[in-house]
Amino acid sequence: MVTRFLYVRLLRSLIVFLTILLIVFILPRAMPGNPASILANEYQLPSSTVKVLIEMWKLDRPWHEQLIAYFQTLFTGQWGFSYKYYPRTVYELVMERLPWTLLLLGTSSVTVFLTGVGLGVIAGWRRNTKVDSIITFSAVLIYAVPYYWLALLFQYVFGYLLKWFPITQALTPGMIYRNVFEYVADVLWHLTLPVIAMTLTAFASYTLVTRNSLVDILSEDFILALKAMGLPDRTIMRHALRNALLPPVTMLAIRLGTIVGGAVLTETVFSYPGIGYLIYESILYKDYPVLNAAFFMLSITIIVANLCADLLYMLLDPRIRYTRG
Amino acid sequence: MGLVKSIANAVKYIALHNKKGLFGIVILLFVGSIAILADKLAPYDPYAIVAPPFQPPSPEHPLGTNDIGQDILSEVIYGARVSLYVGLTAASISTILGLVVGLIAGYFGGYVDEAISGIIDIMLAIPSLPLIIILAAYLGPSLNNIILVLVIFGWVGVARVIRSQTLSIRERTYVEASKAVGSSSFGIIFRHILPSVAPVAVAYVILGATSAILTEASLSFLGLGDPTAKSWGQILYHAQARNALYLGLWLWVFVPGLFIALVGAGFTLLGMAIEDYVNPKLRYA
Secondary structure, three states, X not given: OHHHHHHHHHHHHHHHHHHHHHHHHHHHHHOOOOHHHHHHXXXXXXXXXXXXXXXXXXXXXXXXXXXXXXXXXHHOOOOOEOOOOOOOEHHHHHHHHXXXXXXXXXXXXXXXXXXXXXXXXXXXXXXXXXXXXXXXXXXXXXXXXXXXXXXXXXXXXXXXXOOOOOOOOOOOOOOOOOOHHHHHHHHHXXXXXXXXXXXXXXXXXXXXXXXXXXXXXXXXXXXXXXHHOOOOHHHHHHHHHHHHOHXXXXXXXXXXXXXXXXXXXXXXXXXXXXXXXXXXXXXXXOOHHHHHHHHHHHHHHXXXXXXXXXXXXXXXXXXXXXXXX | OHHHHHHHHHHHHHHHHOHXXXXXXXXXXXXXXXXXXXXXXXXXXXXXXXXXXXXXXXXXXXXXXOOOOOEHHHHHHHHHHHXXXXXXXXXXXXXXXXXXXXXHXXXXXXXXXXXXXXXXXXXXXXXXXXXXXHHHHHHOOOHHHHHHHHHHHHHHHHHHHHHHHHHHHHOOHHHHHHHHXXXXXXXHHHHHHHHHHHHHHHHHHHHHHHHHHHHHHHHHHOOOOOOOOOOHHHHHHHHHHOOHXXXXXXXXXXXXXXXXXXXXXHHHHHHHHHHHHHOHHHOOO
16 A cells, blocks of 8 residues: 555665664764764863763763763754854754755756666667667766766866856855846856766666666567557657656665765865765864764755655556555 | 686676677776786886976876876876775675675575565665765775775675575575485585576676775765875875866876776676676666
């Protein structure tokens, strides 16, 4: 039933989420020393500050009290202060960056999916022709191109040499917008290069999967039957696609993490003010509260997006509504 | 040994019948020989300061020199060693681990299988790159830590495929016959199941190497790599940190990245060819 499928998926997402949080809880505590002494070393903190930190994280208490305190602070948004941007709170920083990452992720997930599936459909429909082998072969070649490398080169060619697009940031600094359209145009202008770089380096696996799944479906009996009925190509394609799209949608759900990973790297290259760039900065400055919080928000984003992909899958495949998840 | 012979057969078959696979083999042979002959091919010691910093390309230094005056071409050549070492080591350990876990889950079934499959499902749903980044940040920069982190996420995909293969082989009559004459579980797994799933495992070492090399490069690029090991990702990190592109040293960025992409494509092409050879139906399961 629908509800059962949903419950199973929800439960799985919840377990995944808790696992991630537990890893981030255990990791700094399993390291030699404890989080407070690591910080003390890093920033030459006086012993009074260390005492406050130990008190705050309850590091002198048994581990289950520490765990409760950890969850309490995490879910109430009391993430403390950033070391690098000191007077600012971690919560403020993360919430300010989140919309940019969602924008970049949302846009590039759509373009990656559409480009990948579109090329896959063309290759699959014209299977074993020259078009097919050109698309498949270039997909394999581009599959291993590192995101940030292509992003760097794009930045250099289209931003620096040709000056078509801005090299860094998400908005033109110091710009005053006369109306909403100017603002949107500026945002999109800054978004173009990162999205193109991400699309080009991430679409390949969708192309390969879609192509193979379409080729499989097209060799099935019901397609032969449709052809025998004399239906036009367009109709046959519609029937084939409905089945062939399932694997790429599953893949979108599984590999969203990969796109997020790409966003971290792309944001770093473009100094795009999102969560990914924040993670990079917090690694650079050993800003652990920011690192943990940014990672926490990123995990939530991915898990919510995963659930959306599951819902899409359910819409596409009626069989799932009547069988157990 | 049987395994070596069957690998040789597979390579021969791929070289003769699969153009993409052959292309992959050629790429890997090329980069592999650069790695093996690094000390003969490299014009300089990649750690030695041989010229003023930020030199543009010249006959003495075809790719120029980096921010502390090391020869970039020599760095790239030695980088082949580091990147291939990380890729192959991480992929091999992951595959062995995934093989063992998959065999256990598939052969014993029941609660053991359910527990392992549950863990596999959860691991597959975890966003790996962000978690890998945070793990590497906490563990500290060293080549072995990076391999460890890659293995933590690398075994999962292998275990899933090996498990489903083992499940189907377990039901074959020759396995039942072997049980009937009183062979131990251990003996059956080793004598009858392992040989059938080994080729798939080999394909996974090859495919896993691609993602291991790419991930190592990404971590190094973020500044989480081993600063003492000159991998291609590490070279890119320094190039980016010093704004190489805007100093006119675009080869400093272009060449290491090209090598990453090239090796990645080589491993992917060969891995896909091996999968095709072993089991054409399995590729995108």
